Amino acid sequence: MIDRRVLGKVLGLGAGAAAVSPVGLPGLWAAQPASASTGAGSGAPSTASSAVPAAGPGAPAAFARPRQIRAGLLDVGYAELGPAHGPAVICLHGWPYDIHSYVDVAPLLAGEGYRVIVPYLRGHGTTRFLSRRTMRNAQQSVIALDVIALMDALKIEQAVLAGFDWGSRTADIVAALWPERCKALVSVGGYLVTDREANLRPLAPGAEHAWWYQYYFATERGRLAMEDKTLRHDLTRLVWGTVSPTWAFDDATFERTAAAFANPDYAAVVIHNYRWRLSLADGERRYDALEKRLAARPVIGVPALTLDAERDPFTAPGGGAAYRDRFTGPYEHRTLTGIGHNLPQEAPAAFAQAVVDVDRL
Secondary structure, three states: OOOHHHOOOOOOOOOOOOEOOOOOOHHHHHHOOEEOOEEOOOOOEOOOOOOOOOOOOOOOOOOOOOEEEEEOOEEEEEEEEOOOOOOEEEEEOOOOOOHHHHOOHHHHHHHOOOEEEEEOOOOOOOOEEOOOOOOOOOOHHHHHHHHHHHHHHOOOOOEEEEEOOHHHHHHHHHHHHOHHHEEEEEEEOOOOOOOOOHHHOOOOHHHHHHOHHHHHHOOHHHHHHHHOHHHHHHHHHHHHHHHOOOOOOOHHHHHHHHHHHHOOOHHHHHHHHHHHHOOOOOOOHHHHHHHHHHHOOOOEOOOEEEEEEOOOOOOOOOOOOOOHHHEOOOEEEEEEOOOOOOHHHHOHHHHHHHHHHHOOO
């Protein structure tokens, strides 16, 4: 999940986040309310440029069987919706989630004419390593390189990148290091590039408490739990309920996603990701140059729209103030009230609207 560096405080929202409904979206935003959207330093609420209709009764309950393509070190499983020659949008999921975080977002964007690509990240779903000898590495630069390789394989020169959790971090990195490949960015939680040096310093107890599973994964008990089917199932479901306290998901919704955790490399990838963040596991030296660039906290100059979820325990207070200086291009920020960590699945129309709007910044 999101980087500890942004968690100076985790309780409450910044003062002055007045609730407002963007014009043109009365029905949508009545169901998925948003607070003030602050433009690039203007301090004035922004309005959505066009209305993305909410998903109708014919929206899919699940994606069709994933497609597969060899890309870099992986055979990537991915869902694709929309016209083959439409402008590309790549939606990136987090942990403990899968492509179904976008099962309602994708048809909305496809209906707006976008070619929507939703890949399983390494270690998830039908994505597989091509070689048994490849390190099951999940350091941040490697997952970003997976996205670049996927774009190359699909012959996508440039795309709008949109993500949450691991997906936000990955999209942020591509936007920062390869801006020519990122037309625009939607990032839930803002600037999530991992700062491993900062992660060595303790947070306030309340913030540390929210990260209980990260420290659990640092132990052999945590590793064994992730390798055990029943314990993994119960742990991930507990995380869902904790970080999305207002989301009334049912058993079928969780089980649909939990199927992606049966990937044979799932435990290894997840454990390495969280241990690497805390400097408890090494990455690969061939990625040191990229990690050095990321350690300098590079700015993001592409058009960007950041989203905060009010009920997400990892959302920093202040309406995006903690990371505003990392975005130097056209920029907008929105906070969704009453929404938890899995923002695309909890508020799909609001997320889809953000993609449409950032594409026009």
